[in-house]
Amino acid sequence: MTPGLMIAAPSSGTGKTTVMLGLLRAFHEDGLRVQPFKSGPDYIDPAFHRAASGRPSFNLDSWAMAVPMLHGLAGAAQDADLVLAEGSMGLFDGVAASGATGNGASADVARRMGWPVVLVIDVSGQAQSAAATALGFARYDPDVRIAGVILNRVASPRHERLARSGMAAVGLHVFGALPRRTDLKLPERHLGLVQASEHPDLDARIADYATFLRTHVDLAAVRAAARASQGPASAPHRFTPPAQRIALAQDAAFSFVYPHMVAGWRSAGAEILPFSPLADERPAAEADLVWLPGGYPELHAGRLAAAERFRAGLVEHARSKPVHGECGGYMALGQGLIDADGTRHAMAGLLGLVTSYAQRRMHLGYRHATLVAPMAGATVGATLRGHEFHYSTILEQPDPPLAQVVDAEGTAVAETGSYRGSVTGTFFHLIAPDA
Structure with missing residues (x-):
């Protein structure tokens, strides 16, 4: 070893x-x-x-x-x-x-x-x-x-x-x-x-x-x-990817995805198709799933609001195939994002979520989620473990909750994620399915 x-x-x-x-x-x-x-x-x-x-x-x-x-x-x-x-x-x-x-x-x-x-x-x-x-x-x-x-x-x-x-x-x-x-x-x-x-x-x-x-x-x-190292033999961990072909947003606004997740998807045979929303790129048409990671969309909200090809590609994909967003990606799927200066920027509009950085409050900690609706790669009742860290405040969340979410001590948290059709989003970043 x-x-x-x-x-x-x-x-x-x-x-x-x-x-x-x-x-x-x-x-x-x-x-x-x-x-x-x-x-x-x-x-x-x-x-x-x-x-x-x-x-x-x-x-x-x-x-x-x-x-x-x-x-x-x-x-x-x-x-x-x-x-x-x-x-x-x-x-x-x-x-x-x-x-x-x-x-x-x-x-x-x-x-x-x-x-x-x-x-x-x-x-x-x-x-x-x-x-x-x-x-x-x-x-x-x-x-x-x-x-x-x-x-x-x-x-x-x-x-x-x-x-x-x-x-x-x-x-x-x-x-x-x-x-x-x-x-x-x-x-x-x-x-x-x-x-x-x-x-x-x-x-x-x-x-x-x-x-x-x-x-x-x-x-x-x-x-x-x-x-x-001590312990059991280190056989490679096997992942079940959420889809065969995954269009993964990757740029300065969407960069927070755990490396072990992407490596695990690849090792299980999934094809990763990177694209850049900030460059106004559409997700690949052949993708089975669009995944928007977290990042700093609030620093690039104006560019995202003006990225018409990206937004049109998301809307077209969501008509028949799933889209998932984590934290910053979740916010980008919503109706609007208000930056630290109080300026509201139109987002993709695939969810009703409206978030604000003008009203800052820290959200930090582990999250244990039990899905009450399916999301990419997981069915109702599946339990997931992740982590949440952001300063945005939810102003509107009219869509139904995606999961029942608690912190590491079992206390319920308000950030349940939400869904609309095949579009889902969470404020926590997925680390692993539950043990």
């Missing part, structure tokens, strides 16, 4: 993405085949991982995925030399109620796979005290092994010596210490990092991260700390 590591942190904002991208590129430059993964439901980071490593990155989610699926997706590393998985939030942060295999924390994935953890510690504002934090993480769960730490945002050589002395006092290995550099941070917006495709200088940035890591981190020691 391929040896692996989890790159994690005590909390968000510690710099673990910079470390992850730098390590991926540095090892890739050294000729290693490095397989990246992302723990949890984040759908932006995998594109950065791919840019850094040259290999597709897949999400591993212990709340949404059953054990066979989790290990089957990890099987993507069978031909790799090293696995690096990036954690989300803090290492032990998850939901209160466990799902098919756990509560969604990065520690769940590390424990399940047997991957040691490299903890990225932001030592700004402290020195030896950082060791107390690291020691707490090392002892919190004896089944999750902390291989060592990377000190980040070190202010001076003296600061580094003090922080290292604290780690030595509690017996924790230090792989390296990264000086404070404000120019390394990737730009963000309300849903996290700006998408990889929006960075014209992304490759140069990642190369800079790799140089930075080479200078300040013992890469050989990091690689030596990796351990082979």
Whole structure:
């Protein structure tokens, strides 16, 4: 089995993405085949991982995925030399109620796979005290092994010596210490990092991260700390695609689709037919299904409203074949979208949904849905697991609900999705059918 590591942190904002991208590129430059993964439901980071490593990155989610699926997706590393998985939030942060295999924390994935953890510690504002934090993480769960730490945002050589002395006092290995550099941070917006495709200088940035890591981190020691995956044999996970020929919207407005979903559809024999609504392209006439992923339609609402060929193609397709939209794609299927400036833009009109970014409210969390109407590839009564993250507000939703939807704790949520004929939409992004 391929040896692996989890790159994690005590909390968000510690710099673990910079470390992850730098390590991926540095090892890739050294000729290693490095397989990246992302723990949890984040759908932006995998594109950065791919840019850094040259290999597709897949999400591993212990709340949404059953054990066979989790290990089957990890099987993507069978031909790799090293696995690096990036954690989300803090290492032990998850939901209160466990799902098919756990509560969604990065520690769940590390424990399940047997991957040691490299903890990225932001030592700004402290020195030896950082060791107390690291020691707490090392002892919190004896089944999750902390291989060592990377000190980040070190202010001076003296600061580094003090922080290292604290780690030595509690017996924790230090792989390296990264000086404070404000120019390394990737730009963000309300849903996290700006998408990889929006960075014209992304490759140069990642190369800079790799140089930075080479200078300040013992890469050989990091690689030596990796351990082979544990658990059942990693047979490839088998997907049932929602259709044979899937027209998949792919551009700056519609880019949030989980890589494991598309890869799974392809491996099961489905044909993916990409098209760009922003370029006013119609979905392929021979497609059996049109799938509009999430993204940032609110940033491109004017262009979408003016994309007459795209909208006409959707309407024509929907007369006889299914259309499905997730989050941003769902909003684009509605009657209208009001942007942050309060301007209303006409959308496809295949659903009655009207949403607004002028009245912002965050919707975030895992979703467990039981379908009360069929959608592409799933029948009434099917249960699905997904994740929702957006700031739009529903102003109108006159169509019947598509599903009964609850959060990870079983509390009903108002965003049920809706349907009209063969057109369906949800605010959650599908991660997997229920276990």
